[in-house]
Amino acid sequence: MYKLTINGKAIESPDGATILEAARRVGIRIPTLCFLEKREPVGACRVCLVEVAGARTLMAACSTPAANGMDIKTNSPRVRAARRQVVELLLSEHDGNCQICDRNQDCELQELASELGIREIAYEGEKAKARIDDSTPALVRDNSKCIKCRRCVTVCSQVQGVGALHPQGRGFDTVIGPAFTLDLDGVACVQCGQCAAVCPVGAISEKSHVEAVWKALEDPTKTVVVQTAPAIRAALGECFGCEPGTRVTGKMTSALRTLGFNGVFDTNFTADLTIMEEGTELLTRLKKALVDGEKVPLPMFTSCSPGWINFAEYYYPEFLPNLSTCKSPQQMFGAVAKTYYAQKIGVKPEDMIVVSIMPCTAKKFECQREEMNDSGVRDVDYVLTTRELGRMIKEAGIDFMSLEDGKMDAPLGLGSGAADIFANTGGVMEAALRTAYEIVTGRTLPMENLHVKPVAGLEGIKEASVVITGTVPAWSFLEGVEVKLAVVHGLANVRRLLESIKLGEKSYHFVEVMTCPGGCIGGGGQPRLTDDSVRVKRIAAIYAEDEGKALRKSHKNEAVQQLYKEFLGAPLGEKSHHLLHTKYKSKPAL
């Protein structure tokens, strides 16, 4: 421990901590812009300047190590003046049309300017020319709003291991973007939107489907149904000032009904369906491998996360046969809604509009993949992020916090607790185990409160194994088999895991992959800014949602059982194969 003084107060700081970390530990706030927790500081923005006695210049708190005997001032006139000047300079280059910006009232630069009491900008100079890149289905980049903090660069290369973004050029003309300022669709971007999630300003955002959804809702010839991913209910409240981790399932349902959707449904329904299909697929692969001695691709990887699918198609095509052929719950929902449900209510698929509320930007890409038309028309029409839904609710003048709790509609609104936890890293694995273990042994998964603790939490790569004993006759070939499992989130971790599998250092039977850190609760479409403290709270909220339900196992979902009985037949049956499963193709990594 080092002993130092901050603002006249003697404090202790652990070895290796920066001034910023030392200050935060004792509740002293230093503003930051480019800083991202747990990542190497870049010191690009200079907003965190502090005065260190004896130092010639002001120091950037994020990148200066705290040292014994340091005497630091975070709030001296010199510091305030410098910070203000730094922000004024940023503002002088920034396209500050705040009133009509996507980030109005949700912008770190705006907040900082307000906090520092900036009332005029002393510098008048050139502004970067606006160049809008809307080349991808998921993301829009506006260069004139970029303050070149490089958070997106850090997250894309270090957290996601993709490296699609980097500063190009030099000085005033620097552009943060793909190689040689190409558009995003010219490079192997997986469209996860983590760049948009960490952008402090309006330079990177999701491509909005809000107007299209308003239009659909106004169209009397259309039946407009909505599905909500489990991660939304643990985060939407943040758009209305709630603490992270506030559960707003009921209010969200009421809000969607008020907005005018004809059916308010749950992606949980098809998450349960996914477990039925994917669980059966896994058990079938295991049987082929263990009994028939066939060479089948193992481990099997989950396929719910469209950023991961893109990542595999671009960077690891050799693993494509290992991906579950199951569509994601979003796409299964679209296919089931426009066939089974449309028939039930007597609506033609072309007269039905399916809108998804997703924590994700890559879902916007996924819904327009050419394979996703198995109902005869596009299975999912529009995808709104959590943030976009928040905006629509505000625009409609709905007082969200005073809404009564609503209930989702039957039959596609019924979901289990196992489906809720799809939102968390480790959740799909846990949901799969709850069902698979019970099918194979006839007994409930023998874990406390049905939770698979070793695969929960924010560790990047988690492993577990389950020894199967006491099998029912149909699955006796699994008797005594140790099923090896891994759970991984954040694509840089995925890269590490895949490399170790390739080298033969690791082997598993089943691997859950989620693109974003923390899983969908930390998705690129969630309210900003998501750090680990927020992730932990949303994860806890999702587990609480699960625990609060009587129905906690996917195979016990009666609406799903009915779907099989009335329409699909059996898991992996012909109709399932046609509607619920898909193919992948290798894409050149450009």
Add this chain to the structure above:
Amino acid sequence: MAENATCCVCSEGLTEQEMLSQLDELIEEYVDKPGGLIPALQIAQGRFGYLSEGVLKKISAAFDKPYSEVAGVVSFYSFFSTVPRGKYVVRACLGTACYVRGGKEVLSALKKQLGIDVGETTEDRLFSLDVGRCFGACGLAPVIMVNDDVHQRVKPSKVGELLKAYASAEKGGTQ
């Protein structure tokens, strides 16, 4: 600094395939070195005259760095070029000392004489024009470089003569 890195007269008109097949050997010793990327880029440009997309992608793979990062380095330094250059790269310094001693006028004269703008190459592929940011010869300002030759205290009116010397050396050499 890699030796002879700025020389771009070594080879001309190589096909992409030829460049790629020569590349491994050229950059081999830099691949595992910290900070090896810039010398590798210099060597490659020195040999090929410019850095093609294929060459840059191969370098990015060899160094296990994202292509965006390699492109970032290439676009940061005005020295690097991603398009074929002329046999002689003329670089006018616009660093502080050269700037105040008439570097801009020298640059204008070069543009006029060559009939091209900064970043362009003459039709006969003899000259390319670039701007430099200090060659470390401030006492001799204004300075221009033609490939590795430094020309000091350049007068705008003498620029034509200076270029002619290269052009006629070329003619003499090829006849």
